[in-house]
Amino acid sequence: MSDQEIHEGLEGITVAETRLSFIDGEAGELVIGGYPLSELGGNATFEETLYLLYNDRLPTQSELEEFSDELAQYRSLPEGCLEVVRSAGEAGVVPMDALRMGAAAASLDQDGEDPERDKLVIVARLPTIVAAYWRARNGEEPLEPREDLSHAGNYLYMLTGEEPSDAQVGGLEAYLNTVVDHGLNASTFTGRVIVSTESDLYSAITGAIGALKGPLHGGAPGPVLRMLLDMYESGDVEGMLREKLEAGERLMGFGHRVYKVRDPRAEVLSSAAESFYQEDGDSDFFELAKEVETEAVDLLEEYKPGRRLDTNVEFYTAVLLHGIGIPDELFTTTFGIARAGGWTAHCLEQLENNRLVRPRGKYVGEKDRTWTPVDER
Ligand code: ACO
Secondary structure (H helix, E strand, C coil), X not given: CCCCCCCHHHCCCCCCCCCCEEEECCCCEEEECCEXXXXXXXXXXXXHHHHHHHHCCCCCHHHHHHHHHHHHHCCXXXXXXXXXXHHHHHHCCCHHHHHHHHHHXXXXXXXXXXXHHHHHHHHHHHHHHHHHHHHHHCCCCCCCCCCCXXXXXXXHHHHHCCCCCHHHHHHHHHHHHHHCCCCCCHHHHHXXXXXXXXXXXXXXXXXXXXXXXXXXHHCCHXXXXXXXXXXXXXXXXXHHHHHHHHCCCCCCCECCCCCCCCCHHHHHHHHHHHHHHHHHCCHHHHHHHHHHHHHHHHHHHHHCCCCCCCECHHHHHHHHHHHHCCCHHHHHHHHHHHHHHHHHHHHHHHHHCCCCCCCCCCCCCCCCCCCCCHHHC
């Protein structure tokens, strides 16, 4: 590699070893902590997945109970953090901004820095931040977290004030597990860059949330849902899809930079959505989503032959989260709640064997300008 060779977007550059997740885009394979996603996604609780990422093995029953209790005890927000989040809700800022503000203030009651503790504080508090913001934004009083509910169950409870059904909790756990980690994506890399300076975990996760906010990363589940609801109303799936493709529009929920086959996360999320809708939802809506998927993949082959466009993670994210009752405006913050597991695990991994991340830029400016006083310019 010549010194001045440029790798825009760091594409194709390997910068760290990681044991957290493995992606094969050609084969459509995703492994998390050594388990193919198909093994983990629908079986683990989110607490088990977190333990796996942090310890490289699944917990025993007693380890799981101890870990879950420790995580749950950090859920309540310090008063100043709650005030920030409440103000964000009352001001009506967008959800990802509220999450960023809340994450930055989540350290208010913590003494000094302790990455092992801070990773749990952050993961435990992000759902409380999102729920408190959402309630304040809707003119409701934020709810105190309940330690007797699971991480996923408590998040749903804090959003609605109602204890969620087993089907809702199971569906959300499958979602959180599925998107918890995905290699050195932009937000994860951001977190690793920040801790590589020996900065703290709250700064790293606040930065990661900033990276996730961008539409090129935080994704398109909101637009997928709107497309599906329009099709549900009109019933004309093929006609509406053709209309979009004829107009040169992209079909939301299809295509991926890395996966050239069906995204393995789509498989796990569609099974989770199917189980959820059978038990607790509007199965007509799920059937429509399946019809849209089949039709869209066929039409993409017709309109974009050879491009290998298939279903991505966003498609069934929208179907599943909508069914569970998460408002579409909170899809990306819910993604952040899940990904915080991967972010914090990556930060700790970076610190195990740290080297300051410091790439170079190729200078293309002038080099020999002479100074002109301001009144002569
Ligand atoms: N619908 C229609 N055509 C598409 C789609 C789509 N969803 N995705 C790609 N294409 C077409 C492009 O128009 C292009 O066609 P052309 O060669 O005739 O110009 C060709 O496929 C290749 O497109 P690129 O933009 O080079 O592919 P890239 O790998 O950069 O795109 C991306 C990946 C951004 C996800 C794209 O597929 C897309 O915009 N999809 C729709 C939005 C979406 O679902 N986003 C969430 C992605 S999941 C995630 O990243 C978290």
